[in-house]
Amino acid sequence: MPENESFWDFYWETRLLSMENLGKRAAILAASRLIRRLSAQNGRPLRLLELGCGEGQVIGALLEAHARVCAESASVGIDYNAQSLARCRSDYPALKVIQGDFTDPLLLNPLGEFDLVLLVNALHEVFSDCFSASLGHIDVTVGKQKVEQALAAATACLAPGGWLVLFDGLEPDGDPELKVHPRFHNMQARREFDTFALEYTPFNIVYRETANPLVLELSQHDFTRYITKSIFLGKQLWQSERRQSYQYFTTQEFRAAINRSGLFIDVLSTLTVNEEKWNYRVTLEDPAEHFPDEHILILAQTK
Numbered sequence: 001m002p003e004n005e006s007f008w009d010f011y012w013e014t015r016l017l018s019m020e021n022l023g024k025r026a027a028i029l030a031a032s033r034l035i036r037r038l039s040a041q042n043g044r045p046l047r048l049l050e051l052g053c054g055e056g057q058v059i060g061a062l063l064e065a066h067a068r069v070c071a072e073s074a075s076v077g078i079d080y081n082a083q084s085l086a087r088c089r090s091d092y093p094a095l096k097v098i099q100g101d102f103t104d105p106l107l108l109n110p111l112g113e114f115d116l117v118l119l120v121n122a123l124h125e126v127f128s129d130c131f132s133a134s135l136g137h138i139d140v141t142v143g144k145q146k147v148e149q150a151l152a153a154a155t156a157c158l159a160p161g162g163w164l165v166l167f168d169g170l171e172p173d174g175d176p177e178l179k180v181h182p183r184f185h186n187m188q189a190r191r192e193f194d195t196f197a198l199e200y201t202p203f204n205i206v207y208r209e210t211a212n213p214l215v216l217e218l219s220q221h222d223f224t225r226y227i228t229k230s231i232f233l234g235k236q237l238w239q240s241e242r243r244q245s246y247q248y249f250t251t252q253e254f255r256a257a258i259n260r261s262g263l264f265i266d267v268l269s270t271l272t273v274n275e276e277k278w279n280y281r282v283t284l285e286d287p288a289e290h291f292p293d294e295h296i297l298i299l300a301q302t303k
Helices: 005-015 022-042 057-065 082-091 105-111 123-128 140-155 187-199 220-232 251-260
Strands: 048-051 076-079 096-099 114-120 158-169 182-184 207-209 216-219 263-271 282-284 295-302
Touching: 005 022, 005 057, 022 057, 022 114, 022 158, 022 295, 048 057, 057 114, 076 082, 076 105, 082 096, 105 140, 114 140, 123 140, 123 158, 140 158, 140 251, 158 251, 182 187, 182 216, 182 220, 187 220, 216 220, 251 263, 251 295
Parallel strands: 048 076, 048 114, 076 096, 114 158
Antiparallel strands: 158 295, 182 282, 207 216, 263 295
């Protein structure tokens, strides 16, 4: 079968069949198309760097698929989690992996330049690490500054003409204090919300009861945090997910941050990948209310 678009559609449909995290799936598909484009232009093996690589699901899948055009032994994955990196080393032994803080320029500078830098569900962890005990929630100002610093460090790793692939959570545009009215489908779903409100640590969740115990009033800000975390409630991953906020930048803030980092945005799209799962738990009372866009995908090139 020739390696045309139909081939790659079939390849990724098969390769990613078991990947539940549809967000990573979207990032992998976008990066794959970019790698094919770059390989045709550059005529040499491409170097990939993933910051916050975890178990290597993204960079590993891309290197396996494009082994003929990527320099696997010259590509690098960085993460601070030793357990995740052990799995990454086991699954992708040719990939160089480094345990450390990818926001540290002293760690990144000696690595050289890369054709593709991947930031997939990584920057929200930088933001979430800025929890302030004195405030009782994430210090938003400090968190956004740290994200911009991490973005600048990532950009510095790009070779001339190199590309950044960024995929992460999205803060909805508009008034964060706008009120929404979720209706839970049953008391089990309502109890899960109560667990979320009690155990979620990045921000204090504020809501108002109504005459119907299945209907609440809360801000768009807090509802967005609930709905994007709802798929983890009752699962083992909740113990880590309850400490992280997916949301930190709006679309406009992402655009501004990318521009300040010296990159040109080629693709910017927002998407929701879990709405079907959300609908099992909750609907919104007012037809004018809607689920938020969940993720943002950005492909940006050095100027």
